[in-house]
Amino acid sequence: MCPDRTTRRFISGRGFALVSAIFLLVVLSGLGVFIVTLSSVHNVTSTQDLQGTRAYQAARAGIEWSAYQVLQNTSCAAASLLELPGITLVGFSVRVQCAARSYEEGARAITIYQITSTATLGVAGSTTYVERQLAASIETCRQDGLPCAN
Numbered sequence: 001m002c003p004d005r006t007t008r009r010f011i012s013g014r015g016f017a018l019v020s021a022i023f024l025l026v027v028l029s030g031l032g033v034f035i036v037t038l039s040s041v042h043n044v045t046s047t048q049d050l051q052g053t054r055a056y057q058a059a060r061a062g063i064e065w066s067a068y069q070v071l072q073n074t075s076c077a078a079a080s081l082l083e084l085p086g087i088t089l090v091g092f093s094v095r096v097q098c099a100a101r102s103y104e105e106g107a108r109a110i111t112i113y114q115i116t117s118t119a120t121l122g123v124a125g126s127t128t129y130v131e132r133q134l135a136a137s138i139e140t141c142r143q144d145g146l147p148c149a150n
Contacts (some may be wrong), residue, residue, distance in 0.1 A: 055132035062117030
């Protein structure tokens with residue numbers, strides 16, 4: 001007995017449905033992989049952004065510490081390594097460098113302090129490494145050993 005035309009069409013249509021289903025599964029799997037990858041990249045960049053903000057605050061703390069030393073003691077160490085207290089900046093290494101230049105202006109002794117603070121976290125070259133650097137200048141004036149009057 002020979003199959004009639006209706007049976008042949010049914011058999012052909014079933015094969016086409018299988019190919020369509022496999023194609024759809026491949027496309028949906030690719031879309032799922034893309035979404036998961038995009039989500040993990042978003043999480044990593046959000047973490048790096050947060051750590052960058054913390055590194056900025058750690059570097060700023062180094063500038064403020066050095067400015068305090070300059071204004072209170074009228075001197076600063078050439079290089080210092082700070083340990084920051086608190087929970088949010090734990091693990092950051094803050095290196096502060098200070099260079100002073102002095103000159104005379106009449107009876108006044110003017111000193112300009114160049115302060116550079118660098119905060120780092122992690123190992124350079126790794127995906128978790130973060131570094132921020134800030135610089136500031138402070139000028140002091142002394143006349144006869146006392147702060148200058150404006």
